[in-house]
Amino acid sequence: MTMQAFNYSESDSRYISDLLISGVDGRYNLSIDNMLELESDLIGRFKEILPEQKGVVVFSIGPESQYADFARTSETLAFPGYDSAVAMEAHEDRSRFIYTVNLDEKKIAHAKRLVIAHKYSPFLVEALGTGIETIDDRLSSTIGQEAGTLSQIAGQHGIKDFSKCMNVTSNITVPGMNSSIRNPYTLISYKAVFEIGNQNNITHLFAYLNQEATQSLGKLGVRFEPLAGQEFHLPNPTKNGEYDEHYIAVCLPYDKGNTEAFTSINPEFPLRKLIANREVPIFEVD
Structure with a gap:
């Protein structure tokens, strides 16, 4: 796989003019015409x-790029009733938006948001949190069964440095662009995530997974486990004390076995044939 960088010299902010909802963060509420x-x-x-x-290529979009707003609005559309702008406010400057793009069809097929942990010292991590939503939700929870500690999480998953962790906060298939045998967009996006993580010395990946995502990764032989060995859920950022039990917090180690799930064929996991030998060019856009 390759990673290259390209930058646009001119800025175009015309897309801001037509918003679906006034009085809120416009980056999360573009009109369909603006998104197109x-x-x-x-x-x-x-x-x-x-x-x-x-x-098919992958774009890694920086948080200051106007093109990141395609993913932000996709989050709003994909999760009605969940205020992504509020939930992601503290993570914006550490976000990267991963677009799987079909150049021949000129369409974005899939979008993910990655959030890198704070580069804090261990002392500050204890005081201010990791910057990883899945972990920090445990530290701030006032609901006993949804609360956990850094020592529990570090001990369960063998984490020595929380600054080398990354979180997948959204995982969205763009309507009309479903994966196929020829173009398995979701698998391509996950392969890119592991490549980006390996290039940035990430040791652990975190996410809230629903049943569909759990089954897809399981069919590849990707190893993951519940956060701290317990069943923690996704909190609603605007409704204190409410959790979505369809989403479970998990940890995926960046180890040889999980990397090979996207790079080597194994007859026990037939789905790997779709992605193992596929080159995934990655381009940075800032």
């Missing part, structure tokens, strides 16, 4: 720079 404009502009400019690039 962003998508077209992002892919069009990329093809101007690298016209020879074909097929």
Whole structure:
């Protein structure tokens, strides 16, 4: 896999003008027309720079890029009733948005948000938290069965440095762009996540997974376990004390076995044939 960088010299903020909802964070509430404009502009400019690039690629979008708002609004649309703007406010500057893009169809097929942990000393981590939503939700919870400690989490998963952790906070299939045998967009996006993590010396990946995601990763042979060995759930950021039991907090180690789930064929896990030998070009956009 490759990772390259490209930057756009000009800024275009016209897309801000037409919002679905006034009085809220506009980055999370673009109109459909605005989203299509962003998508077209992002892919069009990329093809101007690298016209020879074909097929499916991955863009790693920085938090200050206007193109990140496609994912932010996708979060709003994918999770109605969940205030992503509130939940992600403290994590914006440490976010990267991972787009799986079909250049031939000129469409974004899949979007993820990754959040890197704070680069705090161990003392500050104890005082201020890790910056990993899945972990910090345990530290701040006032509900006994949803609360946990750093020592519990570190001990269960063998974490020596929380600053080398990363969180997947959203995992969204764009409507009309479902995965296929030819283009397994979700698998491509996860392969990119592991590549990005390995390049940044990440040791542990965290996420809230629903049953569908759990089954998909299990079919690849990806190893993960419940956070701190317990069943913790996704809190509602605007309704204190409410949790969505469809989402379970998990930890995925960045070890050889999990990396091989996306890079080597194993007859025990037939789904790997779709992704193991596939090159995934990754381009940074800031």
